Amino acid sequence: MFKRLFWVGVGFSIGVVAASKARSYAKAHTPAGAREFVFGRETNNVAVSTVLGLYDEFQTTRKAREAELNQQYVAASR
Structure with missing residues (x-):
């Protein structure tokens, strides 16, 4: 798990650097x-x-996805 977290962090850092350089x-x-x-x-x-x-x-996308999942959960629990 720590390897995966490390590589996600490395990928995020590289993405931020590449985006700022571009x-x-x-x-x-x-x-x-x-x-x-x-x-x-x-x-x-x-x-x-x-x-x-x-x-x-990221926050906008996360909130939209969370709302979608909540709607699916409510629909499935009825």
Whole structure:
């Protein structure tokens, strides 16, 4: 179990680093108007904003799945 947890952590870390590097590259190589349209005006803390975006997306997906499972559980218990 600890091996699996370790590799999930490694994979998550690599994903965060890759996503922040890709965002950083895109911000550096796009014109100012397009960059502000896509990423907003904040150009600092790319890694932090990437992690926060991933966390928000995870929470939204988790809550939707939890609601779906709760509905299935209630329907099955009737």
